[in-house]
Amino acid sequence: xxxxxxxxxxxxxxxxxxxxxxxxxxxxxxxxxGEMRAIIGPNGAGKTTMMDVxxxxxxxxxxxxxxDHGKVDLTRFDEAAIAGLGIGRKFQKPTVFESHTVADNVxxxxxxxxxxxxxxxxxxxxxRRERVDEVLTRVRLLNERDRxxxxxxxxxxxxxxxxxxxxxxxxxxxVDEPVAGMTDAETxxxxxxxxxxxxxxxxxxxxxxxxxxxALACRVTCLHxxxxxxxxxxxxxxxxxxxxxxxxxx
Amino acid sequence: xxxxxxxRLIAFVEKRGAIFLAALMALIAIVPVCHLALAPDSxxxxxxxxxxxxxxxxxxxxxxxxLDLVWGYCGILSLGHGAFxxxxxxxxxxxxxxxxxxxxxxxxxxxxxxMVFLNWKELPIPWWGxxxxxxxxxxxxxxxxxxxxxxxxxxxxxxxxxxYLSIITQAVTYALxxxxxxxxxxxxxxxxxxxxKDILGFSVQSPGTRIAxxxxxxxxxxxxxxxxxxMAASSFGKVLVxxxxxETRTRxxxxxVEHYKLVVFTFSAMMAGIAGALYVPQVGIxxxxxxxxxxxxxxxxxVAVGGRGTLVGAAxxxxxxxxxxxxxxxxxxxxxxxxxxxxxxVLVTLAxxxxxxxxxxxxxxxxxxxxxxxxxxNRPGPAP
Numbered sequence: 001x002x003x004x005x006x007x008x009x010x011x012x013x014x015x016x017x018x019x020x021x022x023x024x025x026x027x028x029x030x031x032x033x034g035e036m037r038a039i040i041g042p043n044g045a046g047k048t049t050m051m052d053v054x055x056x057x058x059x060x061x062x063x064x065x066x067x068d069h070g071k072v073d074l075t076r077f078d079e080a081a082i083a084g085l086g087i088g089r090k091f092q093k094p095t096v097f098e099s100h101t102v103a104d105n106v107x108x109x110x111x112x113x114x115x116x117x118x119x120x121x122x123x124x125x126x127x128r129r130e131r132v133d134e135v136l137t138r139v140r141l142l143n144e145r146d147r148x149x150x151x152x153x154x155x156x157x158x159x160x161x162x163x164x165x166x167x168x169x170x171x172x173x174x175v176d177e178p179v180a181g182m183t184d185a186e187t188x189x190x191x192x193x194x195x196x197x198x199x200x201x202x203x204x205x206x207x208x209x210x211x212x213x214x215a216l217a218c219r220v221t222c223l224h225x226x227x228x229x230x231x232x233x234x235x236x237x238x239x240x241x242x243x244x245x246x247x248x249x250x
Numbered sequence: 251x252x253x254x255x256x257x258r259l260i261a262f263v264e265k266r267g268a269i270f271l272a273a274l275m276a277l278i279a280i281v282p283v284c285h286l287a288l289a290p291d292s293x294x295x296x297x298x299x300x301x302x303x304x305x306x307x308x309x310x311x312x313x314x315x316x317l318d319l320v321w322g323y324c325g326i327l328s329l330g331h332g333a334f335x336x337x338x339x340x341x342x343x344x345x346x347x348x349x350x351x352x353x354x355x356x357x358x359x360x361x362x363x364x365m366v367f368l369n370w371k372e373l374p375i376p377w378w379g380x381x382x383x384x385x386x387x388x389x390x391x392x393x394x395x396x397x398x399x400x401x402x403x404x405x406x407x408x409x410x411x412x413x414y415l416s417i418i419t420q421a422v423t424y425a426l427x428x429x430x431x432x433x434x435x436x437x438x439x440x441x442x443x444x445x446x447k448d449i450l451g452f453s454v455q456s457p458g459t460r461i462a463x464x465x466x467x468x469x470x471x472x473x474x475x476x477x478x479x480x481m482a483a484s485s486f487g488k489v490l491v492x493x494x495x496x497e498t499r500t501r502x503x504x505x506x507v508e509h510y511k512l513v514v515f516t517f518s519a520m521m522a523g524i525a526g527a528l529y530v531p532q533v534g535i536x537x538x539x540x541x542x543x544x545x546x547x548x549x550x551x552x553v554a555v556g557g558r559g560t561l562v563g564a565a566x567x568x569x570x571x572x573x574x575x576x577x578x579x580x581x582x583x584x585x586x587x588x589x590x591x592x593x594x595x596v597l598v599t600l601a602x603x604x605x606x607x608x609x610x611x612x613x614x615x616x617x618x619x620x621x622x623x624x625x626x627x628n629r630p631g632p633a634p
Contacts, residue, residue, distance in 0.1 A: 055502060083504030095499045097492045107485070108492055114504050116486060116513045124485035168503065 005070040008033045008202045009054065009172055014063030016049055016226075023049040024226040026063070031172065036198040038213045039206045040237070041223035042246060047206045048092065050223070051174050055089050056082040068171065084114065088170035092177045092206075094157035098150030102141055102160055105149050106132045109164035132167075139163040139193060155186040162193060173197065175205045179212050191215035210238070222246075262483035263476070266607070270562045271472055277304070278468040282461045298457045303576065305464035305532045307569045312467075312474045312525035314552045314568035315561050316518040319478050321550070322559030323487060324514050325494030327412075330419030331522050332546035333426050334394035336536070338523030340430075341393060343443035343536040344377060345386030346454070350447045363445075364438045374436040383450055390527035391520045398519030399512065406508035406515075411497065420543050427541035442537025449531050460532065467528050471565065474521055478561050481517070490514060491559075551591065555598045557605025566606055 009031040016024040024046045031037055039047050052058035053065060056079045065074040067085060074082060083089075096105050110127055118124045136142045139159040144152060149160060158178055165173050175194065179187040191212055194203060198218075207213055213220060213234055220237045222230045230240040237243055263271065281304060284296040313335050320326045347362040356366040360373055379385045401422060405415060433439035452459040481487055492500045493507050501507050530536045539545075548571070556567020571594070578587040602609040 057498075079498075079501040080504050080506045083502055089502050091499070091502075095496050097495050097499070099491060099495055100488065104488055108488055108500075109503055114506065116489075116506075116510045119486035119489050119510075120481065120484055120513075127485075164503070 005030065005066060006033075007031055007066075007070070008035075008068060009204075010064065010066040010070060011050070011054075012064045014050075014053060014060045014065060016046075016053060016058060016060050022226055024053070024060070027223075027227055029221060029228065031202055031204060034198075034202055036194070036203040036205070036216060036218040038216055038218055038220045038234075039204060039223060040208065040210075040213060040220060041229070044225075045223040046226040047223055048176065049226070051089060051176060051204075051206070054082075054174060055079060055087060080114070083168070083170075086171035087174065088165040088168045088172070089174045090158075090161045090165055090176055090178060092180065094154065094161050096149040096152070096157050096160050096164070098148070100149055101146050102136065102149055102152070103129075103132050103145040105160055106135050106163055106167045109167035110135075111167065111169045135163050135167045138166060138196075140189075155182045158182065158186075158190070159193070162190075162197070166197065169201075171202060173201050173203045175203065177207055178205065179207065179209050187212050188215065210234075262480055264479070266560070266562050266611075267475065267479055270475065270565065274468055274472050278465050281464065285457070285461065298460055301457075301464050302460055302532050305460070305467045306529060307572050308464070308467040308471050309525045309529040309532070310549075310552065310568040310572055311565035312471050312528070313522050313549055314556065314564040315471075315474050315478050316521035316525065317549050318553050318558060318561055318564035319481065319521075320515055320518045321553060322561075322564065323482055323494060324490040324511060325497075326511060326515060327416045327550070328419045328515075328518075329416045329543065329546050329550065330421075330423035331518070331549055332543075333423035333541055334398060334519040334522035335526035335529070335545075335549075336423075336426070336430075336538075336540035337394045337397065338390040338526030339530040339536040339540055340437060340443070340526075341380075341386050341390035341523070342527040342530045343446075344380040344389075344437075345383060346446040346449060346531060347438075347443050348377070348381045349449065350445070353447055354445075362438070362443075364433075364441065365436075368433060376436060387527065390523045394523035394526075395516050395520040398516045402512045402515040406511045409508075420546065423541050423546055424543050427538050427543075430538035430541060438537070440538060442535060442539075444535040444537070446531065446534055454531050454534065463528065463532050467532070470524060470528060474524070475561060475565065478521070481514075482561065486510070486513075548591070551595050553605075555594060555605055557607030560605070560607050563605045563607030570606065 007030040011027055011029045014024050014027040015022065027046065027050060029050070039050070041047055049058060053060050054074060056074065056077055059075060066072065067074050067087065072085060077085065097108065100108070107127060110131060112127070113123050133142060133145070136145055139162055141156060141159055141163060144156065149157065152160060162175070162178065165175070178194070179190050182190065187209065194205065194216060197203060205216060220232065220234050221228055222237050222240070222243050224246045229246060230237045230243050281296055281301055284294050285298060285301055288295040313331065317328060317331045320328055350362065352359050354363040356363055358366050361370060365373070405418060410418065429435055430437055431440050437443070446454050448454055449459065482490070489500065489505055489510055493510060497507055552567040552571045553564040554567070555571055556565065557563025571591070574590065574594070575587060577583065578590050598605060604612070
C-alpha cells in the first residue's frame with residue numbers, strides 16, 4: 001500500500017452510510033505535503049463526515065484512509081491517537097474551553113506528553129510562558145491572554161481555536177468553516193493567517209464563503225452527495241456547469 | 251498559574267483555601283480545649299457528644315471534597331460515592347470487630363459474635379488479616395479504589411457519560427446495599443458491625459480517643475483538601491475542566507479522556523474510603539444502610555449547596571447541610587427534614603447556582619466594586 005502514494009493524506013473509495021443514508025460514496029481525495037486545499041459543497045455534501053472519517057470519529061464502511069505517505073492506516077486509530085499522530089481539527093462551531101483563560105486553552109493544546117501522570121507531576125506543568133505567548137502573538141490574541149475564553153468575541157474564539165491548532169503543531173490541519181460569522185476585516189485577516197500557517201503545515205479548509213476561498217488562492221474541491229464533483233482552481237470550479245447546477249439546485 | 255516561574259509552592263491553595271485551612275486549624279485547636287479545659291457548666295463548654303458530631307461532619311466534608319473533584323471538576327455526576335465511603339467504613343469496622351476478641355457475648359477468640367450466632371466454624375477469607383490495623387487501613391483505601399478502577403475502566407472506556415453514568419453508579423451502590431444485607435455475605439447482614447471495644451488498644455468510648463479521632467479527622471480533611479487542590483491546580487486539573495466543558499474537543503486535542511477520568515475517579519473513591527474509615531469508629535456502627543442511594547444523593551446536594559468546583563464550597567456544604575440535618579431530625583421538626591432538604595436544593599439551584607461559596611464571593615465582589623473581577627474561575631456550567 002505504501003508505494004501507492006506520496007501524499008500526506010490519501011482517501012480512496014471511502015464510503016460511509018448512516019441508517020441507509022449514504023453520506024460518502026466512494027470518495028477519493030489526496031493532499032500533498034505542504035498543500036492547502038479548500039473544500040466546498042452544498043449542505044449534506046459530506047464535508048463534515050469526511051473530516052469525521054479522517055479524525056477517527058467515524059469509521060468508514062469501506063475504503064482507504066492513509067496518512068503520512070501511505071505509512072499509517074487511519075481507520076485503525078481513535079480520535080486521541082490520530083491527534084497524536086499529527087492531525088489537528090478546528091470545528092465548525094468554535095469550541096474553546098470557555099471557563100479556562102485564553103493562555104490555558106493554548107497550554108492545553110501545546111504539543112507534548114498527553115498522559116494523566118505527566119499532567120499531574122510531569123512535563124505538562126513546566127511549559128514555559130513564552131511558548132504560549134509565541135502562539136498567541138501569531139493569532140493576535142496576546143493582549144487577551146488572561147481573559148476567560150468564554151468572554152471572547154465570536155471572531156476571537158475562532159482565532160483562539162486556530163491558535164490551539166498551531167500549538168498542537170500538527171502535520172495536517174483540518175479547518176471547518178473558520179470565517180462563519182466573521183466581519184469582512186476578520187475574514188481577510190483569517191485568510192492571511194491561514195496562508196501564513198500553510199507555510200509549514202498542510203491545510204484543508206472547509207468553507208462556504210467564496211470570497212474567502214478566493215483569498216486563500218489554492219486548489220478547490222467541490223463535493224456533492226458524498227463524492228467529488230469537480231476539482232481545480234477556484235475559477236475552473238466556480239465556472240463548472242455541474243457545480244453551478246448543484247449550488248443553484250436545478 | 252502553571253506557567254508562572256515565581257514561587258508557587260503555596261500559591262495553589264488560593265486565598266479561600268488558606269482561610270479554610272486556617273479555620274480548620276482553629277477548630278481542631280479550640281474544640282478539644284473547650285471540652286477539656288472548661289467546666290461543664292460554662293456556656294462555652296463543648297460536650298463530648300458535640301465533639302463526635304463535629305468529627306462526623308468533618309468526615310462528610312472529606313467525602314464532599316472527593317465528590318467535588320469528580321463532579322465539580324470533571325463533570326462526572328457520581329450518585330454512588332456513598333458506596334466508597336461505606337466500603338472504607340466496613341474495612342475499619344472489620345478491624346474493630348476483630349479487636350473485640352473474647353469480650354463478645356459468645357466470647358469466641360477469633361469469630362465475631364454474628365458468625366458464632368450463624369454457627370460458622372471458621373473465619374471467612376475476606377476477614378483474614380483484619381486483626382492488623384495497617385492492613386485494615388490499606389483495605390479501606392484499596393478496596394474502594396479497586397472497585398472504582400474496575401467500574402471506571404469499563405464505563406469510561408465504553409464512553410458512558412451523563413445521566414446514564416449517574417444511573418449506573420446509583421445501581422452499583424444499590425447492588426452493594428442488597429449484597430451487604432445478606433447474612434451469607436459475611437459482613438453482619440442488616441445489623442452490620444457494631445459494639446466495638448477498642449482501636450489500637452484505646453477504648454473507642456473514652457473521651458480521649460474520641461478527641462484524638464476528632465483531631466485526626468480534621469487533619470485528614472486538611473490533607474485531603476491540599477491533595478485535591480494540588481490536583482486541581484496542576485495541568486491535570488485543567489484537563490479535567492476541559493473534559494467537563496468539552497469532552498469531544500479534549501479528545502481531538504489528543505487527550506485520552508478515559509484515562510483522566512479513571513485516575514480522578516479512582517483517587518476520589520480512595521479519598522471517600524478514608525472518610526468512611528474515620529467515620530465508623532466515631533459513630534460506633536456500620537451497616538448496609540450506609541450504601542443507601544439516598545446517602546449518595548445527599549452528598550451531591552452538599553456539594554451543590556456549598557458550591558461545585560470549588561472544593562472549599564463542597565466541604566462547607568457538607569458541614570452546613572449536616573448541621574441543618576441535625577437540627578431538623580431532632581425534636582418536633584424531624585418529620586420535615588426531607589422537605590427542608592428538598593427545599594434547600596431547589597432554593598440553591600434557583601437563587602445561588604454557584605452555591606453558598608459562589609454567592610458569598612459574588613456579594614464580596616459587589617461590596618468591593620473597585621476590585622477587578624478575577625480573570626477566570628473554574629466556574630462550572632449547568633449540571634449535566
